Amino acid sequence: MFTNSFWALIPAIIAIALALITKEVYSSLFIGILVGGLLYTNFSFTATIQHVFVDGMIGQLSNSWNVGILIFLVVLGSMVMLMNRAGGSAAFGKWAIKHVKTKTGAQLATIALGCLIFIDDYFNCLTVGSVMRPVTDKHKISREKLAYLIDATAAPVCIIAPISSWAAAVTGFVDGANGLTLFVKAIPYNFYAILTIVMMLTITFAKVDFGPMRNAELNSFSTKKGNDSSQHASMTGAEDQPAPPVSIKGKVIHLVLPIAALIICCVIGMIYTGGFFDGTNFVDAFAGSDASVGLVYGSVAALIITIIFMLATRVLSFSECMNAIPEGFKSMVPAILILTFAWTLKSMTDSLGAATYVAGLVELIADNHTFMSLLPAIVFIIGAFLAFATGTSWGTFGILIPIVANVFSSNINNELLIISVSACMAGAVCGDHCSPISDTTIMASAGAECKHIYHVSTQLPYAFTVAVVSCISYIIAGRVRNWLICLPISVILMIATVFVIRFILGEKNK
Template identity: 40%
Template sequence: MTTLSYADSALSLLPPVVAILLAIVTRRVLLSLGIGILLGVVLITDFSAVSSGQYLGEQVVGLFWDDGSINSWNIYLLGFLILLGMITALITVSGAAKAFADWARTKIRNKRDAKLLTMFLGCVIFIDDYFNSLVVGSVARPLTDRYYISRSKLAYLLDSTAAPICVISPVSSWGAYIIALIGGILTAHGFTDSGHLSVFIQMIPMNFYAIFALLLLLCVAFMGLDIGPMRQHELNAQKGNLYDEAKGLPPGANSDLPEADNGKILGLFLPITVLVFATFYFMVSSGGDALAAKGLEFTLLGAFENTDVASSLFFGAAIGFASTLALVLFQGLNKSYILQGMVAGARSMLPAIYILLFAWTIAGVIGQLETGKYMASLATGNIPFALLPAVLFVLAGLTAFSTGTSWGTFGIMLPIAADMAMGTHTNMMLPMLASVLAGAVFGDHCSPISDTTILSSTGANCHHIDHVITQLPYALIVAVISLAGYTVLGFTESLAAGFATCSILFVISVIVLKIKVNRRA
């Protein structure tokens, strides 16, 4: 029996803050998340030992069984991770990954091209951020390894294309979800003249963080702007240390797997292509079924709005795995190698699964404590109207950082932003909504308990905290640029002025970073 004595109060910030700080300081993610979970549980149960044990047990069971039925979202997503691990391992054992790296070396001339190709793939595969991070990581990793690009750099390339691309793409799970949220908000406030899709498209240039995060990533890939901890990771990679081996194998990594000598590039591209198209099909199909059940006409955007992402990922991966298995059997690969690859692939995903389970648990605890609502309430004070876009950006960032979820932040903060715009200046409705979207992606990028960040680490086979620490300076640079842009936008009520401010600061930042990098060279 929970009492929720500290819900929606400043103390509700304690569990995520403690977990995040401990993870950064100790670099022991599971221990830090566990302490954060226990702290949240005792706050929820008002320090009752019996109630704490009961509540914690309910939370753990709820990861797999919720409201009298299987928690399909979690089960499907965990199944997707295991299947993808097995696909990746079989591709490695078949020699296809090595064949691709050998072929790419004749086409991709240097590290810069390898990074640009990874970024390009991340921009092309935009249907979902989980899918983006894991699949692009599987394709790009043999190539980036060949050119001694650190796993931390690969994780940054994955993470900084996944969410920024998805949040500005209408045909994605993110875009459909945001359009649905914004559509409901605008309708509730009487804005029925503009179509919801057209409103979303109008907001794209207002999402300063997503746009300039992508531009900074392009500059980092093209110009080699390695700063902060990332510089040391890249220097280590040049010596052959792609990740810190002292910390053991990172999530998703396979070591000492045998590789066949007769591998073909087709063995990599065909399974991944099947996986992409099968997942897209299931996303459209499940969304179409949901529309039909509601008696609504089928549209692609409507299908993405109603799709079942987790089941689509799982069934897409199942078909991708079947195609991979068929290829290695046709190749005549030793059956003991195949079995070894499947077992190693599944086991390689266990560290990521453990972190996800702990992250989901602390997210449930934080939800019970209503941490997000408390963060949102900070925006309802007597704040000058001109500062509202900037304030909403910061609060959305802090909320996503504390809760580890962009989508949850969207759900909490977007209605508040709309209400504040209606109470002050309706012409600033869209910029204020866009600032929430931008802030949520920023906070998500920085948070060690974000599932997208966790899966980007997994896709890159990178130690999770190493990814968080190395990506943080880049995220903060773009956040400062975005904050200045939203401040100017608020005072001038001009998108052009705000965007111009961001552009000028961005150019200055890149020049300064390039000068610093050249001095250290």
Template identity: 35%
Template sequence: MQRFLFLFLLPILAFAVDPEVAAKNAQTFGIWTLVPPIVAIVLAFITKDVILSLFIGVFSGTYLISIANNGVFTSFVKGFISIVQRIVGSMADSWNAGIILQVLCIGGVVALITKMGGTKAVALWLSKRAKTGISAQISTWVMGLFVFFDDYANALIVGPIMRPITDKFKVSREKLAFIIDATAAPIAGIAIISTWVGLEISLIKNGYELIGVTDINAFGIFVETIPYRFYNLFMLFFIVCTAFMGREFGGMLKAERRARTGELHSTKSRMVDVEDKTLEPKEGIKLQSSNAVIPLLVLIIGAFVSFYFSGLNALQGEALEKATANPFTFETFRETFGNADASVALFQSALLATIVAIFLGIYRKIFSVKEAIETWVKGWKTMIVTIVILLLAWSLSSVIKELGTSRYLVDMLSASTPKIVLPAAVFILGSFISFSTGTSYGTMGILMPLAIPLANAVGVNSGLEGDALHAYMIVNISAVLTGAIFGDHCSPISDTTILSSMGAGCNHIDHVQTQMPYALSICAVSILVGYMPVSLGLSIWLALPLGFLAVVLLVRFVGQKV
């Protein structure tokens, strides 16, 4: 039990700390190095407020460092001053600044697209092609995939637009809420262009710095984790299976059978519909799908172009000569993308998409320059919470690194933790934390720095090296990112779960109760067919088909015909 307790202790980093200082602190403080992450996690459970929890976690660490050389009361002042210095230092780092800017800018692009009515137009286009209950569910699923760039946008846009269609074909509000929720965070978490990717690649980069690797391409690692995001992929496939096979189980079966009689709601009170009216397009404006498609294509294509040239400028010597001689080969793309500065590339593409979206909106007389800028800034404001979490996570990580927490944990656990257990344990603990706190972001920030140093040490002690060790690291990183999404997906206090209920016009408790069996079932498939077999050496390209087959069998033999 003690081993599993230690498995979910940690956070992230931003400053260069002398390894000798970290090693000395780890030896000096011993088990006390665990205080900051324990404080952050325990407070997150108690208060349900990840920002307050991270702040106090940072302060406990700065106080601990200060008290070694100062008095009890003096350390309070020095600890507070140290927090300010670490936050400022985090913002001053060029990589972190790029991450902050691209997260804010993508938030602005999302707001502009919404204001222009582009996403609504695409949704209406999809809804007109729904002819049956199956096509209504699949159209909702496709719409959820289309709004891949942000989970909040997904919950607030898809529900109100698709609700009349699913109502028409007697699909229960619980099923609609489930489809919305299951295509919000799961798709945003694996999309290579989204409001999530900045946080995820930042955590990966900082986690690798904890083990002394500073030249890693975090975006490349992020892309490599996508096939290992078992819960995300299996859940997205599960929705399609239930729709086409017409089978459900648990509370959802009762809800769907009730809906077929014309009673779309349960007898409980209904949720109030929620839409962001300030971003609604003006009345009389022609809704055009191109208002969303054009800026998003610019964002995606611009990101790929930026990655290519950013990486090309970073190449030197023989690698540069090969890339110049053969600019469009797979090897060249691999080298350029592997050496690109993701934070700058994503910011550049987001800024270009912003300019295109503003120009398009003005050209089509949707809004004035002033209104466009105000909308863009409003989009930035929606991302402030993400930025605050990032800054505190970076600060907490710098404290963790200086205290030598990861070194202490690795020395204690690396020789005794079986490599097959670690990915599943990280996934489960990530799920538990995010379920209890209702936040994926905070869970990733708290847990990621543990998974990377611990996976590295456990892998090395298990005899892994080279590509095998790298693959094992990827599995554990994906376990953090996916476990955080699973717990958040079925948490009753999660903001996306609440927004999905509201967007679907569904009673919130009904949504949670009907979704929980589905989430737990896919969680079990992810662990038993995904993380554990892959940890034993099974190829990911065998694990994925087996997982999809397991999902089909689950729906076929556990589910019943509606």
């Protein structure tokens, strides 16, 4: 009765609506999960309990990909704690104060670092957060703004980087064509990803913020201690804990070397899983990599290197290193809990047939040749809605890209196919960017140490603004079908939109 229909999306819609209304994530997600279980079992109590906890939660936590991501999270939390205890983060903060002298400079440095770490979005969120948090705090940039900058340089950058775990995922969903070639050709049409970067740079240089983010920035600027308030002490908004001892011997190298080791080891780990050391070339190794396993290999290797380095330079004793590891685990518990609930909610919508329902809608639209020029814009909207409701961009790729490729018989010389596939990717990233149950959004909150629902509510107006401009750009692209014309128009529209918002805010303040 409730499967393969609009009802399949109801659990996610309820969870997201409750989270935005109540500002409480855990209970909202659990209620959404419970509703999904009830719909699937036609309101049978015992069957609902079985489906929610056994098929859903336990099933997701026994999934090898998910377990790999959780291990990566825990190891990364331990590494961050080691860098903090060694004084590396504090030393980098002092160094950055001397060299990054303005609030604009701090934001640009965050954006630049986020764009440089394009290998994987999870890795991006937690690394950029741990490195830039002391710098942005000193310049009184709110944790909400930091979380937005992290989130906006995670998935949007990964989805236009040919060498990334995201490129590998997308190429795997294209049958009957060279997936990597199609991915590269689609990059100039990935309006949401490109315009998100344009949006960040424009609001940074123009010094404009709007919506809840404006209030967050004003509160941060007016607080003497910057972002040290208790509501941003952790993702959960818990009260501050007593500060752990920090080594006075720490130097910038005690942050830079672990981060460098993490980047190098994770890249090696990913290409190793793709068969690089068995003779596969670098690009194909990335395309065939298992990002979850590769990140585990890389992060564990980097953790061992970090511990050896801390001991060799005598900034921490062996017992201090070992004590930092469980403390790092504790710091990641909120992210792990939200991720577990988000994955379980996704399993509820999957069991109800959300993918089948949305696939049917797309095929129905694609069969109507009257809408062919509007297909990219329609695919973008559907992709955004599906990713928003399910919290997964990769799952959205898996549903929409094969359908679009089939419509055009996987002919990579068809410009409308390229635009439509790009619209799939852009819509998926857009919905993922907006959704409070998205794993990347959760990671961004963890990286910035910002209360998750604050990050979501402040980011939504920004993401929605870019989404509207992107949708207009896809309408233009569906008719013009030339990125050399469409891309400059979309960039001009995005910049103009920000300055119109700035003008309106100025008039309102007057």
